[in-house]
Amino acid sequence: MANRKPLAQRAAEGILDYIRTNDMKPGDRLPTEQELTQLLEVGRGTVREAVQSLASRNILEVRQGAGTFLSDKNGIMEDPLGLSLEPESQKMALDMMDVRLMIEPEIAFKAALHATPEQVQALLDQCSRVEKLIKANKPYREEDALFHKLIGECTGNLVVSRLVPLVTSSVVLNVDVTRDRYRDQTVICHRQVAQAVARHDPETARRAMIMHLHILRSGISDDMTTPLND
Numbered sequence: 001m002a003n004r005k006p007l008a009q010r011a012a013e014g015i016l017d018y019i020r021t022n023d024m025k026p027g028d029r030l031p032t033e034q035e036l037t038q039l040l041e042v043g044r045g046t047v048r049e050a051v052q053s054l055a056s057r058n059i060l061e062v063r064q065g066a067g068t069f070l071s072d073k074n075g076i077m078e079d080p081l082g083l084s085l086e087p088e089s090q091k092m093a094l095d096m097m098d099v100r101l102m103i104e105p106e107i108a109f110k111a112a113l114h115a116t117p118e119q120v121q122a123l124l125d126q127c128s129r130v131e132k133l134i135k136a137n138k139p140y141r142e143e144d145a146l147f148h149k150l151i152g153e154c155t156g157n158l159v160v161s162r163l164v165p166l167v168t169s170s171v172v173l174n175v176d177v178t179r180d181r182y183r184d185q186t187v188i189c190h191r192q193v194a195q196a197v198a199r200h201d202p203e204t205a206r207r208a209m210i211m212h213l214h215i216l217r218s219g220i221s222d223d224m225t226t227p228l229n230d
Contacts, residue, residue: 007042011050014040016059019070026072030060033068076165090220097217100167101210104148107164108193108209111154112202119154120198126150127194134183144168147190154197185215 005013015030018039024030031039036047051068054060058073115123126147133140145168152164189212196205 007046008049008053011036011040011042011046012053015050015054024070026070026074028070030068030070074162074165076162094217094220096167097213097220101213101217103163103167104151104213105206105209107152107155107160108197108205109202110157110160111151112197112200112205114156115154115197115200116156119150123147123150123154123194123197127190130190131187134187140183144186147194151193151197182215182219186212189215 015036018024018030030036033044033047033051036051037044040047040050042050051060051062055062055068055071057075058071059075061069061071061073063069111123126143130140130143130147133143145165148168149161149164152160155161189208192208193205193212196202196208
């Protein structure tokens with residue numbers, strides 16, 4: 001039976017096969033459009049449509065004048081949980097924190113068990129980066145989220161490494177709702193988690209993550225009846 005999938009869809013699947021076969025990493029450059037037409041045996045229009053479909057799924061990133069690259073977003077959509085449709089509120093921040101408490105302490109536990117020396121160093125470096133930004137009173141939310149993402153990568157679990165960015169999407173909301181009052185505690189708790197992972201001490205890593213998240217959750221809970229514009 002003939003393959004009835006649209007040509008562009010088959011081309012997109014061919015590009016994904018190429019990415020897997022060549023063990024490409026985020027930031028790696030794909031072959032040129034002309035090379036892909038030859039590789040996939042389709043026309044340029046089909047290649048462009050396939051690339052665009054993969055870019056819309058955050059799998060590829062097209063940089064004008066530079067080429068097409070494997071995205072560092074790992075195919076994760078910007079708002080897979082649809083949270084942008086919900087009003088930003090203390091209730092939403094509290095719900096997100098509850099989910100993080102269900103998941104992240106165990107992630108920290110696994111990270112301490114399985115982190116490689118290279119991952120440990122990257123985590124410690126990121127911990128210092130966040131600390132410097134906080135102490136300099138500079139924006140640190142994105143770097144904070146990356147710190148938690150690196151903990152997920154330390155587990156060696158591919159599903160966890162994709163899951164953590166969804167969970168840490170609450171970082172910006174937490175900072176806004178708590179009026180960023182817990183930045184000093186963040187420095188301390190991040191360092192405790194990172195050092196426990198570096199020592200391969202899973203129980204301490206788990207406890208430090210619980211403490212970190214409980215401090216934030218308690219602050220949100222205490223403020224539930226306090227207007228944000230006070």
